[in-house]
Amino acid sequence: MIQPYVEPQARTIDRSRTNAATLEVEGLSVLFQGLAAISDVSLTVNRHEVFGLIGPNGAGKTTLVNCLTGFQRPTSGRILLGGDDTSGWPAARFRERGVARTFQAGRLFKDMSVSENVEVTGTGLGLGLRSAREHARALLDWVGLSDKAQLPAGALAYTDQRRLGIARSLVLSPAFILLDEPAAGMSDAECEDLNELVAAIPQLFTCGVLLIEHNMRVVMGISHRIHVLDGGKTIAEGTPEEIQRHEAVLAAYLGMDA
């Protein structure tokens, strides 16, 4: 069962900078030495939905997320956060303005404690250490890691590391959270737990979720809308029901003949 999340009353930072209602991608292309990793992709994530992003390996999903968080400069096209053009923003500016993400590889601070991993984000975003700790405690309670808060992050099981990544990215309720394959390598039972957690994020944190995932059970189960990439191009967008019947998707993604 998902615990309720209560954000600490401790001093928080000014939220007016993170109140974007949409995250828009307009005609985005990324070339790596002339090869198109993404060509002319457009999509819009709304703040109160789980937006699935699927596609076979090499479809450009992670490249897209890297662009959306300032880790990769687009070759052309624009990314708008709440209507503001984000061209030239460094990664830290994206996080500060409310676009948070997790990483496939986790990128946790493995020598630091679980709690400190979350605290760093709070202090980086301008909280004092004491409030950063309260936020960390509340988030770790919510993801179910409070009993492991003092362990080094590197000692956590794989699935717990994913939860910690999610907790770390939810500090100070960002406007959008981009989850890069949170369920990779998880068992069905572990996926169920994760599903519940991710599905609750839009309501609890008033935060839009962009979910990259290979696991169909996860994506179809909790996404409101799904965007399908193949070879860097958009091949479909729609509700899970529409996507499951879409012939091009079945052909490209599930390897079936249409």
Add this chain to the structure above:
Amino acid sequence: MIQFIQNLIDAVALGSIYALVALGVGLLFGILRLINFAHGDYITIGAYALIVPSADVTARLLIGDWPWPVLIPTICLIVVIAALLTDAAVFRPLRRATSPTLMIASFAVSYIIQNGVLMAYGSRPKSVDLWSGANSQVFIGDLRVPMLQLITLAVTLVLMVAVTLFLRRTSYGIQMRAAAEDFRMAQYLGVRGNVVIGIAFALSGILAGVVSLLYTTQSGSLSHVMGVPLALFAFVAVVVGGMGSLVGAVVGGFVIGITVTMLQAYLPPDLRAFRDAFAFAFVILVLLVRPAGIIPSRSTFERV
């Protein structure tokens, strides 16, 4: 037995000096991947700041004559400013440079400081009389212990606890540790890179300032290259301890100091001249058994 304990106290006292220097070098290596050979010259700056600039052989104390509650912070402040200046002038423009480039730049900084000192103070070593009272002996049972060694041990302990508390209990400390593990990730989470690097330089300057005082009190002389062997031993200590691990740097410092002193005491007299060769042979042995150092850091090696 008494003789052995006497030697051990000497060994630990020298080890704690090396540990303090290695900690200063290790702090910067953690964040910047910079092996700062100029760290020894920060120590030289602290020592020379005690006296009036002149080329005379006998040094006249300047700051060195001030009462210690003023003297210590002043010297530390001077070294901190010197460290921050080297960052601003040399290392900051090289932020995106590789580790070897940074190291070579630190050699350049080291030579510039040495020659600056040479210009202002002349090339002859100078004798100084700083706190000579601290060199008196205290008797503990049959043991004769120089007061200065007890002070060195106490100061080392206090500084290490202070650095540990800073790194674990303050928000800048936590940010520094995060930046040391994964600089880019820490920056994405809002950690200001130049701020934590500046703090690391300042901390390393404070440590160098304290070492300059302990070392000058003990040796009673100044030379423009006095910091060079300290930086070299500290670098070896950092490697032996485990690159990127602060606990490792401290442990490495103690290991080197204790090894050198014990070799000095127990090698046959004919071989004592080759003490450092034996010490470094021991270092090679340690690295053959534990190539990543005594206490390897998880993050340094995963990233490569």
